[in-house]
Amino acid sequence: MKYHKAMSNTNTFTSIDIETLNENPFKLIGKDWMLITAEKDGRTNMMTASWGGLGVLWNKNVATIYIRKSRFTKEFVDDGDTFTLCVMDEKYRKELGYCGSKSGRDEDKIKATGFTVEHADKNCPYFAEARLVFVCKKLYAQEMNADSFTNAGKDLPAKFYADNDWHVLYVAEIEKILKAN
Numbered sequence: 001m002k003y004h005k006a007m008s009n010t011n012t013f014t015s016i017d018i019e020t021l022n023e024n025p026f027k028l029i030g031k032d033w034m035l036i037t038a039e040k041d042g043r044t045n046m047m048t049a050s051w052g053g054l055g056v057l058w059n060k061n062v063a064t065i066y067i068r069k070s071r072f073t074k075e076f077v078d079d080g081d082t083f084t085l086c087v088m089d090e091k092y093r094k095e096l097g098y099c100g101s102k103s104g105r106d107e108d109k110i111k112a113t114g115f116t117v118e119h120a121d122k123n124c125p126y127f128a129e130a131r132l133v134f135v136c137k138k139l140y141a142q143e144m145n146a147d148s149f150t151n152a153g154k155d156l157p158a159k160f161y162a163d164n165d166w167h168v169l170y171v172a173e174i175e176k177i178l179k180a181n
């Protein structure tokens with residue numbers, strides 16, 4: 001399916017100082033959602049994500065994301081050193097729903113959405129339709145496991161991981177923030 005081909009607007013971007021970022025992370029991640037986007041063997045794939053965090057660790061500004069082992073995008077994120085988090089305008093909500101329900105294993109999501117791939121760096125794709133792009137360098141990846149849940153969290157594995165499709169937690173340094181002009 002092709003969405004918005006005629007309406008699709010590519011943006012130009014300015015790299016902004018992270019301290020001038022004026023966004024509520026709970027809204028940005030939890031409500032607006034983001035596209036985790038990465039490249040492998042010259043191909044770009046993306047998936048919608050609404051779980052994650054923005055914060056500080058090891059004296060660095062970091063983004064934290066959680067990708068289940070089954071996601072095709074995980075192979076792309078694991079392959080390189082970098083990925084991007086693309087935050088899209090509300091008008092692309094349908095595409096975000098699509099990228100969060102179809103796998104790149106079965107479909108070419110770039111073709112279907114009509115999104116325009118640009119590169120922030122070598123092997124580091126993002127979409128020119130984004131309103132905000134976090135360019136991220138992976139620092140840490142760890143698979144979650146049942147033993148690490150606390151007493152208060154002890155019911156969560158049965159609720160979220162009955163099928164053993166654990167999330168892998170990635171901490172990545174935010175190298176750059178590109179804001180649409």
Ligand SMILES: Cc1cc2nc3c(=O)[nH]c(=O)nc-3n(C[C@H](O)[C@H](O)[C@H](O)COP(=O)(O)O)c2cc1C
Nearest residue numbers: 048049050051067068071072073100101102103104
């Ligand atoms: C709103 C929304 C949020 C999502 N958030 C996540 C997430 O944070 N982590 C995750 O592993 N999957 C998440 N998903 C599911 C993936 O986006 C979905 O399984 C996608 O089809 C994976 O595509 P891929 O196989 O091409 O990687 C979310 C889906 C939606 C619709």
